[in-house]
Amino acid sequence: MLDLIRNNPNASAIPLILVTTFLAVGGQLSLKHGMTSVGNIPGMKALLRSLARVATNRWVLTGLALYIFSTLLWMMILTKTPLSFCYPFISLSYVFVIVASRIFFRERIDHFKILAIVLIVSGVVLLSMSGTGGHPDG
Amino acid sequence: MAIPWILAFTVLVVAGQLLLKSGLSTFGEINSLGVLMSKILIIVFNRYVFLGLVLYVFSTGLWLIILSRTSLSFCYPFISISYVLIIITSRIFFREIIDIYKVFAILLIIAGVIMLSLSRTGKKQHSLIN
Numbered sequence: 001m002l003d004l005i006r007n008n009p010n011a012s013a014i015p016l017i018l019v020t021t022f023l024a025v026g027g028q029l030s031l032k033h034g035m036t037s038v039g040n041i042p043g044m045k046a047l048l049r050s051l052a053r054v055a056t057n058r059w060v061l062t063g064l065a066l067y068i069f070s071t072l073l074w075m076m077i078l079t080k081t082p083l084s085f086c087y088p089f090i091s092l093s094y095v096f097v098i099v100a101s102r103i104f105f106r107e108r109i110d111h112f113k114i115l116a117i118v119l120i121v122s123g124v125v126l127l128s129m130s131g132t133g134g135h136p137d138g
Numbered sequence: 139m140a141i142p143w144i145l146a147f148t149v150l151v152v153a154g155q156l157l158l159k160s161g162l163s164t165f166g167e168i169n170s171l172g173v174l175m176s177k178i179l180i181i182v183f184n185r186y187v188f189l190g191l192v193l194y195v196f197s198t199g200l201w202l203i204i205l206s207r208t209s210l211s212f213c214y215p216f217i218s219i220s221y222v223l224i225i226i227t228s229r230i231f232f233r234e235i236i237d238i239y240k241v242f243a244i245l246l247i248i249a250g251v252i253m254l255s256l257s258r259t260g261k262k263q264h265s266l267i268n
Contacts, residue, residue: 028214035205042207047199054202064198094215101211112257113211119250120218123243127221130239 010085013077017089020073025096027066029104034059036105087128091121140208141255144216147200152223154193156231161186215254218247 034057041047047054054060077086094117101107161184168174174181181187204213222244228234 028210031202032205032210035202038206040206041203043203044199047203060202067198094218097214098211101209101214105210107209107211109211110257112253113215116215116250116254116257119246119253120215123246123250124218124221126239126243126246127225130237130243 008085010081013081013085014089016073017077017081017086018092020070020077021089021093021096023066023073024070025093025100027063027070028097029063029100030059030066031063032101032105034061034063084128084130088125091124094120094124140204140213141216143200143204143207144213145219147197147204148217148220148223150193150197150200151217152220152227154190154197155220155224156227157186157190157193159232161188161190212254212257216251219251222247 035041035054037059038050038054038057041050041054098109098113098117102109162168162181164184164186165177165181168177182191225234225236225240225244229236
């Protein structure tokens, strides 16, 4: 496994991919924390009504900034690294979000959630094994 | 019930991606930030790209609503449904191939999301750092 990573020409992209994943997850945590403090928003009209409060919440703003920044980094990575190499790292974000939600927000993680993550991560890893497209070089 | 909202969000995200992809593919390869910047106005006001960006903003609003109502560990993994929608719609609109790996990936992700919807821990919980 380690040899596989060491001999892979894309391996040099791993630190940047991991940083991007962390930034994306950090963005979601920040958005979540911000929206929790804003309070329950039942719909689009309500969102527009409380837009001033949402748009000035520093957690929401930080979250949006991280969201945009990680998306830009992600696009940059995708231009240099085949999608099939990146996919397994994307699936890490699901694991990170579950763990972080437990630690920071004390969310309850039941067996359904754990099983769901195992299935989803397996599915995303399987996607990376598909030979059809995803590779920017064709 | 947050699940219909989350599903609407993923449909919007995927529709936005498809529009962006259709719009951007008319510009040929954009291989540097410089090229992107020199064409930025024509790109942004391409009707597909523009509509795609509008959907992107709209879907972000929807996501904020969802976050205000559910726990993160519940709503976040639902995003993986967008891969399933992307694979199916790419087949329909861009004639991309679906191989056996993608079929099993779709099945696993759908099974995961169904499992998630069975979890009773979706309701908003109090934040620790409040």
